[in-house]
Amino acid sequence: MSILGLAASVPTVGPSHFDIIKVLRPNILALHPYRCARDDYQDGILLDANENALGHSITRSGSSDDSIFDLDLHRYPDPAQNAIKERVDHIFLGVGSDEIIDLLMRVCVAPGKDKILITPPTYGMYSVCAQINDIAAVKCPLELTGAAGEGGESGRFSVRVSEIKKAVDADPSIKLIFLCSPGNPTGTLIPLSTVRAILDYPNFKGIVVVDEAYIDFASDDASAVSLIKEYGNLVVMQTLSKSFGLAGVRLGVALARPPLIQVLTNTKAPYNISTPTAHIALSALAPASVSAMRSNIATLIASRKTLLSDLAALASLGVGQAIGGNDANFVVVPILGADGQPDNTRAQHLYRSLAEENGVVVRYRGSEPGCGGCLRITVGTEEENRTAVTKIREVLSAV
Known part of the structure; x- marks a missing residue:
C-alpha cells in the first residue's frame, strides 16, 4: 500500500529492518485527508470558505503596535504554510510539540493494543498523551550515577540502551520510543551514538522520536537532525518556544523523511497553524532575528x-x-x-x-x-x- 500524496519516486532510506507501512495504522494509510478551501486556490474573490467578507471587528487601540491586525484574519490560514517550510527540508508544523506528540501516537500506535517506550525522568506529556489515546507506556528509567549526596559528586543521567533493547525484545508491540535530548527535567544531552544504536537495532521495527526542545542550548553538533538523511525511522522535534523565546506562539516542528511527513500532513487538522503564528514565525526565522x-x-x-x-x-x-x-x-x-x-x-x-x-x-x-x-x-x-x-x-x- 502506498502513502496518499507521496510520489512513488521518493527514495527510501535505511535501516533495512524498517518498513514505515508496517508501522502506520491501517486506518491512517487509508485516510483521505480533509480538503481545505485554500488547498486549491488562495487568490481572487474568495467566496468558497464561508468566511466573513467584511473583515475582523477588532477596534484598534492606537497605543501599541497593532500591525498584526493588518493581516487577513477574516480568511482561513494557509493550510500548507509553505513560506515557513521552504526554510527547512522535510518539515511538519504543529501547534507546539505537544500536537506532534499526540499525532505521532494516533498515526502509529493502535489504542489498547500497541505501546510506546519512555525513559523517565522525562517530559510528562508523553505519558499524558498515551493515556488519552489508551496507549500503555513501557518505562526504561535513565541511569543516574554519582547522585547528589554520594561523595559530593553531581548526578549524571544516561540512556540505558541495553534495557531498551531488552524491552523491545520482550514486547514487539512497542511502536514509538521517545528520547528527550537535552532531557526535561534532567538537562542531559543524549549522544548521537546512543540514538544511532537504537535506530540500528534490528528487533525494533518502530520509530524513534528525539525531542530537542532545548537543543539550541547545547553544543552546535549535538542535534539528531544530522541523522535524518540516513534513517527513515527517526523523527526529530524542535520548537520556537525556548531558544526563540516564542512560547506564546505555540509552534513546534517535526523533521523526518518524506513518507512520515506526508502521513502527518494527511492526518493533521485542516488549519492547525494560525495566520498570526505563521507571521511571527517567519519574522523569527529572518536572518536578523x-x-x-x-x-x-x-x-x-x-x-x-x-x-x-x-x-x-x-x-x-x-x-x-x-x-x-x-x-x-x-x-x-x-x-x-x-x-x-x-x-x-x-x-x-x-x-x-x-x-x-x-x-x-x-x-x-x-x-x-x-x-x-x-x-x-x-x-x-x-x-x-x-x-x-x-x-x-x-x-x-x-x-
Whole structure:
C-alpha cells in the first residue's frame, strides 16, 4: 500500500529492518485527508470558505503596535504554510510539540493494543498523551550515577540502551520510543551514538522520536537532525518556544523523511497553524532575528554558569550540587536534609515559600525518578537569578 500524496519516486532510506507501512495504522494509510478551501486556490474573490467578507471587528487601540491586525484574519490560514517550510527540508508544523506528540501516537500506535517506550525522568506529556489515546507506556528509567549526596559528586543521567533493547525484545508491540535530548527535567544531552544504536537495532521495527526542545542550548553538533538523511525511522522535534523565546506562539516542528511527513500532513487538522503564528514565525526565522536569538542563547548560557556557581555557594545551607548535564536553559538542584541526603519535605517547603512568600516561582521535581528533593530553576535574567539565589538563601537560613 502506498502513502496518499507521496510520489512513488521518493527514495527510501535505511535501516533495512524498517518498513514505515508496517508501522502506520491501517486506518491512517487509508485516510483521505480533509480538503481545505485554500488547498486549491488562495487568490481572487474568495467566496468558497464561508468566511466573513467584511473583515475582523477588532477596534484598534492606537497605543501599541497593532500591525498584526493588518493581516487577513477574516480568511482561513494557509493550510500548507509553505513560506515557513521552504526554510527547512522535510518539515511538519504543529501547534507546539505537544500536537506532534499526540499525532505521532494516533498515526502509529493502535489504542489498547500497541505501546510506546519512555525513559523517565522525562517530559510528562508523553505519558499524558498515551493515556488519552489508551496507549500503555513501557518505562526504561535513565541511569543516574554519582547522585547528589554520594561523595559530593553531581548526578549524571544516561540512556540505558541495553534495557531498551531488552524491552523491545520482550514486547514487539512497542511502536514509538521517545528520547528527550537535552532531557526535561534532567538537562542531559543524549549522544548521537546512543540514538544511532537504537535506530540500528534490528528487533525494533518502530520509530524513534528525539525531542530537542532545548537543543539550541547545547553544543552546535549535538542535534539528531544530522541523522535524518540516513534513517527513515527517526523523527526529530524542535520548537520556537525556548531558544526563540516564542512560547506564546505555540509552534513546534517535526523533521523526518518524506513518507512520515506526508502521513502527518494527511492526518493533521485542516488549519492547525494560525495566520498570526505563521507571521511571527517567519519574522523569527529572518536572518536578523536568528542572529538575535543566538546572542540571547550566549547570554543565557553565561548566566547558567553564574547561577550554578551561586547555587554551589549555598552548599552549607543544604543546596546540593546540580544534577544532570546542564545542557538546557534550566538547572536542577537537590535540597538536602541534615543527613546530607535529598529531602523532599525540605524541598517542598522551599518551593512553596519561594512562590507564596517571596515572589519567586521554581518547579518542584522531587517526585520524578532520580530527582529526589530536586527543584528545577529556569535561567532568568541576571537580576532574576540574583533575586532567586538571595531568596533561597533567606528561606533556607530561616529553617
